[in-house]
Amino acid sequence: MSVIYQRVALIGLGLIAGSMAHAMREQALAGEVTGFARSPETRAVAREIGLCDRICDSAAEAVAGADLVVLAVPVGAMGDVMAEIAPHLAPGATVTDVGSVKQSVIEAVLPHLPQGVHFIPGHPLAGTEHSGPRAGFASLFRNRWWLLTPLPDTDEAALARLDRLVGAMGAKTDRMDPGHHDLVLAVTSHAPHLIAYTMVGVADHLRRVSGEEVIQYSAAGFRDFTRIAASDPTMWRDVFLHNKEATLDILGRFTEELFVLQRAIRMGDGPQLHEYFTRTRAIRRGIIEAGQDTEAPDFGRSPEARPGE
Amino acid sequence: MSVIYQRVALIGLGLIAGSMAHAMREQALAGEVTGFARSPETRAVAREIGLCDRICDSAAEAVAGADLVVLAVPVGAMGDVMAEIAPHLAPGATVTDVGSVKQSVIEAVLPHLPQGVHFIPGHPLAGTEHSGPRAGFASLFRNRWWLLTPLPDTDEAALARLDRLVGAMGAKTDRMDPGHHDLVLAVTSHAPHLIAYTMVGVADHLRRVSGEEVIQYSAAGFRDFTRIAASDPTMWRDVFLHNKEATLDILGRFTEELFVLQRAIRMGDGPQLHEYFTRTRAIRRGIIEAGQDTEAPDFGRSPEARPGE
Structure with missing residues (x-):
């Protein structure tokens, strides 16, 4: 070069x-x-x-x-x-x-x-x-x-x-386009970060009740949220304050959607949950095909994992 | 053996x-x-x-x-x-x-x-x-x-x-104790999975508007959610239906907490956001110290990353 x-x-x-x-x-x-x-x-x-x-x-x-x-x-x-x-x-x-x-x-x-x-x-x-x-x-x-x-x-x-x-x-x-950038990033990055911060905050409250168990048994999904929620606080404070409209828009959609699923759980609507979870799985395939992540199970944390063999 | x-x-x-x-x-x-x-x-x-x-x-x-x-x-x-x-x-x-x-x-x-x-x-x-x-x-x-x-x-x-x-x-x-297990897992696993499924569902709706950009630019946080949301739909449908009370309890706390942060964004309350994000960062440290995850940045996706050198 x-x-x-x-x-x-x-x-x-x-x-x-x-x-x-x-x-x-x-x-x-x-x-x-x-x-x-x-x-x-x-x-x-x-x-x-x-x-x-x-x-x-x-x-x-x-x-x-x-x-x-x-x-x-x-x-x-x-x-x-x-x-x-x-x-x-x-x-x-x-x-x-x-x-x-x-x-x-x-x-x-x-x-x-x-x-x-x-x-x-x-x-x-x-x-x-x-x-x-x-x-x-x-x-x-x-x-x-x-x-x-x-x-x-x-x-x-x-x-x-x-x-x-x-x-x-x-x-x-x-x-x-700058405005379009801010909307796309609100979906792919800003809202996910706020959600991860929130879930980790909830766990922190409960940790005071249930001792260290939340940390001890975090491998079941929660630890991926904590990684996202460990990012720089000053940088993220500024992101949310400066992409306020798009972030609040996506969070609003998120809450609506969460209420739909919460209701399905409360009503015991198995088919609705199953259909939803099947659809989200397809998105993951799209991301792997687009070369944006590895297919290695658990991000390759388990080096011996070889799916499909 | x-x-x-x-x-x-x-x-x-x-x-x-x-x-x-x-x-x-x-x-x-x-x-x-x-x-x-x-x-x-x-x-x-x-x-x-x-x-x-x-x-x-x-x-x-x-x-x-x-x-x-x-x-x-x-x-x-x-x-x-x-x-x-x-x-x-x-x-x-x-x-x-x-x-x-x-x-x-x-x-x-x-x-x-x-x-x-x-x-x-x-x-x-x-x-x-x-x-x-x-x-x-x-x-x-x-x-x-x-x-x-x-x-x-x-x-x-x-x-x-x-x-x-x-x-x-x-x-x-x-x-x-079985009941305690179900509560701890609702925090560390069941609620995070439902939240990840939800966020991926929101992105799916928006993908129909913004083409493939949500997938293309997923590396900024969202892809970690899609991994969680790619888990087996039947298994997870059953988990939510059979740990209904604890999951709904944690999701209720999550929504309350999310509203507090949403409000802080809307009101432009930077100190509150900064304080919150600093607190969640400490939890991540606890998980790494407990040996429940790697400290490698981005889960070691970047093999050359060597923080602290």
């Missing part, structure tokens, strides 16, 4: 930015990678593990002379960060973000965008339940989607260049 | 019974393993892959002379199966079951139990989203809990012997 950007500035040094640093440096996609995080502890760790070529003590210093600036902070902080770095951006530079919500980020960032700087919103659909500067790894984006939601007047050359970087880090790219 | 039972009869040949067959035969824990399933197709597959020493064409034939009979059918079928095999059970034999609900199974089985036959209800907390005679594997129970809910008058020698078999297959055993 050849160098795609001369200098990439990472603002925020969590799981996503850290993984970008690893991926770009592994393949020499950037001449230099600079980084900044608001917390001195994060910067210290980033320096200690050599995450970037240079860790700066201000965002202004990090973005100076960069031809790509990546905003990798919680979506609620994007506007303030953009206001802070705007005067220091190089003419012709591209600014992108990696936020899980696109409409509100666009609304927060655009007012501060200087003339001659390109803003191309983006969202890598990749992550783990770990966070912080030590959580990143080079292969995080491999074979994952990285959605770009360009604005109507986006510069095609700038877009193509960002597309190349994303592809070189192993991701598949797609373009989407 | 030495032989613990001379003849073990497996009634029902799905994931759990199949895994027991593999585990017992791998270590020669049973002199002979016989099997029966109601469906001729299942029996044909079981014969084809040599799942048991002998596949019988009737439950009566399978249990004849067995000193251990394992009822491994959906919980709604346990009573009928027990009524059918009762006249053919050997004196002194032990009957156990592997159902996910214990109280209703006990109520269904006990009336048919012949004098001199021991009934020891059980529940292995192990499984994958796959089902059927090909889904089993010998290590399914390794390091997993196998709960026994013995009745007050259970024969201690019979219980100790079953305990030995379960332990020899790699499981950890614990004893529990």
